[in-house]
Amino acid sequence: IMENLPIWNDNLQLFQMKIFQLYQSLQNTKGSIHTRLVTLRDLLKCCHRLSSLSISLSVDRQLAFYDVLDCFASFLPKTNRSEIIHSIGTLFNMNNQEAEFYAFKSMLEFDDHDNQYFTIGHIKLEIQKKKNQLLQQQYCFAKTRTAMFILERIARCVQMNEPVLLCGETGGGKTTLVQYLAQKTGIIISKI
Secondary structure, three states, X not given: OHHHOOOOOHHHHHHHHHHHHHHHHHHHOOOOOOOOOOOHHHHHHHHHHHHOOOOOHHHHHHXXXXXXXXXXXXXXXXXXXXXXXXXXXXXXXXXXXXXXXXXXHOOXXXXXXXXXXXXXXXXXXXXXXXXXXXXXXXXXXXXOHHHHHHHHHHHHHHHOOOOOOOOOOOOOOHHHHHHHHHHHHOOOOOOO
């Protein structure tokens, strides 16, 4: 498996081994805390995201932390995430309090007034300019911490051309988040 993973550069091979060890340890903790198993697809997605950063772990460690967290722990209930968050934080030389702060308490930067880019957290998406673009419906958006983090996760998937599956109760705002992101980036979508 390790031979087929994307390698960012020679300096980060050790870090790549640590990601693989984290993946193996998560595979070995079956049943008790997992709602689903961590798969090879999660590992490949994580490595692909990290390779896109042209990563300098000291500079981009927070974004890299969010990517690893999103790939390996986003499907867990909040109450069961702490142990994995601590393990992921260790990869980035974060103590437990710092890792928990980034995972649960930090507030993302948000800029939806730029005419060229839509920025949410560390994600910057180019706004599509189309001639004769129809005026789209303006969506209200409550900038709560939860909504901002979900929006950032969706934006990261869009940035990486990854499929997204949003699950949750009816009326929870999943469609609104996608419509808001589409509106802010100038993409026309159709509801079915």
